[in-house]
Amino acid sequence: MNVFDAVRTKRAVRQFSDRPISEDDLIKILNAGRWSGSSKNIQPWHFVVLRQRERLIALSQCGQFAGHLAGATVGVALVTGDWRERWPVAFDLGRAAQNMMLVAHEMGIGSVMANIYEIEQARALLGLPPELMCYAAISFGYPADPAELQRPPRAGGKRPLADVVHWEHW
Amino acid sequence: MNVFDAVRTKRAVRQFSDRPISEDDLIKILNAGRWSGSSKNIQPWHFVVLRQRERLIALSQCGQFAGHLAGATVGVALVTGDWRERWPVAFDLGRAAQNMMLVAHEMGIGSVMANIYEIEQARALLGLPPELMCYAAISFGYPADPAELQRPPRAGGKRPLADVVHWEHW
Numbered sequence: 001m002n003v004f005d006a007v008r009t010k011r012a013v014r015q016f017s018d019r020p021i022s023e024d025d026l027i028k029i030l031n032a033g034r035w036s037g038s039s040k041n042i043q044p045w046h047f048v049v050l051r052q053r054e055r056l057i058a059l060s061q062c063g064q065f066a067g068h069l070a071g072a073t074v075g076v077a078l079v080t081g082d083w084r085e086r087w088p089v090a091f092d093l094g095r096a097a098q099n100m101m102l103v104a105h106e107m108g109i110g111s112v113m114a115n116i117y118e119i120e121q122a123r124a125l126l127g128l129p130p131e132l133m134c135y136a137a138i139s140f141g142y143p144a145d146p147a148e149l150q151r152p153p154r155a156g157g158k159r160p161l162a163d164v165v166h167w168e169h170w
Numbered sequence: 171m172n173v174f175d176a177v178r179t180k181r182a183v184r185q186f187s188d189r190p191i192s193e194d195d196l197i198k199i200l201n202a203g204r205w206s207g208s209s210k211n212i213q214p215w216h217f218v219v220l221r222q223r224e225r226l227i228a229l230s231q232c233g234q235f236a237g238h239l240a241g242a243t244v245g246v247a248l249v250t251g252d253w254r255e256r257w258p259v260a261f262d263l264g265r266a267a268q269n270m271m272l273v274a275h276e277m278g279i280g281s282v283m284a285n286i287y288e289i290e291q292a293r294a295l296l297g298l299p300p301e302l303m304c305y306a307a308i309s310f311g312y313p314a315d316p317a318e319l320q321r322p323p324r325a326g327g328k329r330p331l332a333d334v335v336h337w338e339h340w
Contacts, residue, residue: 094264
């Protein structure tokens with residue numbers, strides 16, 4: 001799959017099948033995140049990989065819209081310092097997450113983001129030291145409905161180019 | 171180019187040739203950003219495209235390490251609300267930026283991020299309304315040295331997998 005098609009066809013997948021993700025494919029996904037560029041090459045990330053069902057369920061309870069983690073084959077918790085204090089960190093986490101989700105998509109593995117709002121609950125679950133936090137996690141898995149990966153974009157789902165792009169000036 | 175190879179071989183390119191970026195290719199890059207997923211599908215972005223040399227130079231003066239924008243063929247200023255108040259916005263901007271840079275890389279077009287620190291100066295240059303800001307911009311262009319696109323990763327440039335990835339628990 002070329003990059004343009006991957007970007008064009010990537011959809012959020014929230015319901016997953018029981019089909020396992022191979023260790024090789026999981027390592028590819030994690031490397032895709034690890035290889036991402038970051039401001040001053042700080043690489044301000046740790047990835048905590050969850051595959052135990054009860055732990056995925058517990059993480060799913062740390063955000064209002066994080067329920068999909070309960071059924072994920074693999075959850076990847078994105079861990080960093082306090083990014084409220086240094087916004088480029090959140091930006092860089094987004095870059096790494098996008099790398100992981102696009103590489104997964106190319107392999108037929110669906111994914112979707114979850115924001116984590118219960119910071120202390122997630123810290124306890126993941127066993128994080130006080131200076132680190134988990135603000136976001138990614139669910140990965142083969143889609144429960146394989147047609148999901150070819151699902152056409154919803155009409156009107158994205159703002160039109162003319163609304164988003166400005167030439168030289170606002 | 172498949173996604174995995176694009177992610178694996180993407181390098182920051184800071185020096186650009188005079189070769190223009192075609193309108194078609196530029197639209198592909200912008201669409202790649204526009205199509206990115208975002209929290210609650212808010213799509214919290216505007217892209218201001220700069221191609222006039224004096225404007226690129228002016229934007230390059232809005233950040234300490236943004237000098238590469240002065241020589242870019244195209245600069246894309248990422249514009250949004252105040253993301254210090256809502257961190258998922260910075261995360262989503264990072265996702266959109268990564269989409270754009272990976273699609274550019276596939277087409278042989280180099281890119282690199284710049285953080286914008288002179289928020290008011292950038293706002294005046296771009297003509298932004300008071301509620302919008304530019305915190306980051308991307309330089310795009312064909313590399314001055316085409317070998318840049320095949321440049322092997324610097325040894326030790328990325329933290330090893332065992333340092334980044336944790337299994338089930340910190």
